[in-house]
Amino acid sequence: MNQFDKTNISDPFVSKNTIEPYSPGELNGLSFAVKDNIDVANEITGYGSPGWINTHSEPVVNAICLEQLLNAGGKFQGKTKSDELAYSLIGVNSFYGTPLNPKAPDRVPGGSSSGSASAVASGLADFAIGTDTGGSIRVPASNCGVWGYRPSHGAISVSGVLALAPSFDTVGILAQTGKILEKVMQVLLAENSNGSNAFSSVCFVDDVFQMSDRQILDKITPSLNKISDICKVQTLKLAEITDPHVNCNWLFEQLGFLLSTEIWNTFGAWIKNEKPELSSGVEYNLHGYAESANRKVIQSSLCAKKAFQNKISNFLCGGKILCFPTTVDLAPRLDEITPDFLAGEYIPRAMGVNAISSLSCTPQITIPVAEANGVPVGLSFISGYGQDMSLISFCNQLNT
Incomplete structure (x- = not known):
């Protein structure tokens, strides 16, 4: 299948084998779906990859997060x-197609939780579970016009969830x-909302606002004005919040290196031993970035991550919230997705912004x-x- 076939818009679902609730509870009347890197008993967890399917067996139990929701x-x-x-x-998946972005059908849905975002935006599910390592919930949520949440790292169980880069996976x-x-x-965190x-x-x-497309800035101005009317606000650069050398480009470099290292640790032996079928794009990224990452400098990047995390935590511990556009570019058009586009600045810009939460382990x-x-x-x-429930309360109050 041609990775860049613009007509290959697909259904967001891999399978539609339903499971009824185990018991009544907080989610009565709500339907949901899960991303195909989360285990459902007796169904192969496909990971968007025929090579993975052909070399792995069916799980025998559900992922813990699925059990929580059914209960x-x-x-x-x-x-x-x-x-x-x-x-x-x-x-865009070269084997299984591109789930529709129903809010902007000529645009990509964003990934990697593309089907989950598409299903929710299409009204096929009230909510969906995905995973986020470097932005894979947040980018598709923004592109498809739905709410998206990356938790405090480790707050929700990843038991039964396939690994990508474990110290960043959520x-x-x-x-x-x-x-x-x-x-x-409330269900997945086992925590009540205090309201x-x-x-x-x-x-x-300010860094993110300065990077953002003018169309985005123009449209979010009313929301920013509303925030200014009801909250005490300030505008600061990341260098003022953390350290003088920190900006979104630096964050992208740190996150990109650490992700590449962990991704090869996850997939390297499987790739070498099984020689699975891979698309040309993923094969290039795995060998060109993940395998070739210089492991000799990992200690400095881990120290940089820890220092950044501490600085952000110290800034936020007084009851502050950071606010910025989720993506600095509009969702790309389907006809833009070419090898040259993927090698350009869109992904580094998106990852640099998403790295704020990924590197600091904070909820977004x-x-x-x-x-x-x-x-x-x-x-x-x-x-x-750890302020996840307070954050959603704030966002819901803001949205009224």
């Missing part, structure tokens, strides 16, 4: 498509509304706030580690 009254609608090996932010949620997102968070605003101020991250929620020429635009909020 809370949610109805399972099926498994959704993913980018191949969850190794992209675009949403289970995340895509939802039609903030209220639905809040209910699902209160525990935050003292909002900080606009993206809200659909506007459309620019018919393309959804998301606005993101980051709070201190």
Whole structure:
């Protein structure tokens, strides 16, 4: 299959084997789907890859997050498509097609939780579970005009979830509304919402605003004005929040190197021993970036990650929230997705912004706030580690 076949728009589901709720609970009446890197008993977890399917067997039990949702009254609608090996932010899979972006049909849905975002935006599920390593919940949520949530790292169980880069991998949620997102968070975090605003101020991250497309900035201005009306606000650069050398390009370099190292640790032996079928793009990325990453400098990058995490935590511990556009570019058009485009600046720009949460291990929620020429635009909020339920309460209050 041609990786860049623009007509290959596909159904968001890999399978539609439903499971009824185990018992009534907080999610009564809500339907959901899970990304195809999350185990469903007796179905091969495909990982968006025929090579993976051909070399792995069916799991015998459900992932813990799936069990939690079924026990809370949610109805399972099926498994959704993913980018191949969850190794992209675009949403184009050369083997299984590109799930529709129903809010902007000529645009990509974003990845790698592409099918999950598409299913929610299409109204085929009230919410969906995906994974986020370097932006794979947040980017498709913004592109498809739905709510998206990356938790405090480690807050939601990843038992039964296939690994990509384990020290960055998280289970995340895509939802039609903030209220639905809040209910699902309560179940997966096993934590009640306090409904209160525990935050003292909002900080606009100037680096991200300066990078953003003018169309995005124009459309989010009313939301920023609303925040300014009801909250104490300030505008700071990342260098002022953390250290003088920190900007989005530096964050991309640190995240990109650490992800590449872990991704090869995850897949290297499998690739060498099994020689699985891979698309040309994923094969190039695995060998050209992941395998070739210089392991001799990993200690310095790990130290840089820890220092950044500490600086962000210290800044946020006083009840502050960071706010910025979820993506600095509109969702790319399907006809833009070429090898040259993928080698360009879109992915480094998107990853640099998403690296704020990924490297600091903090929770991030993206809200659909506007459309620019018919393309959804998301606005993101980051709070201190462990303040996930307070953050969703704040976002829901803001959205009223």
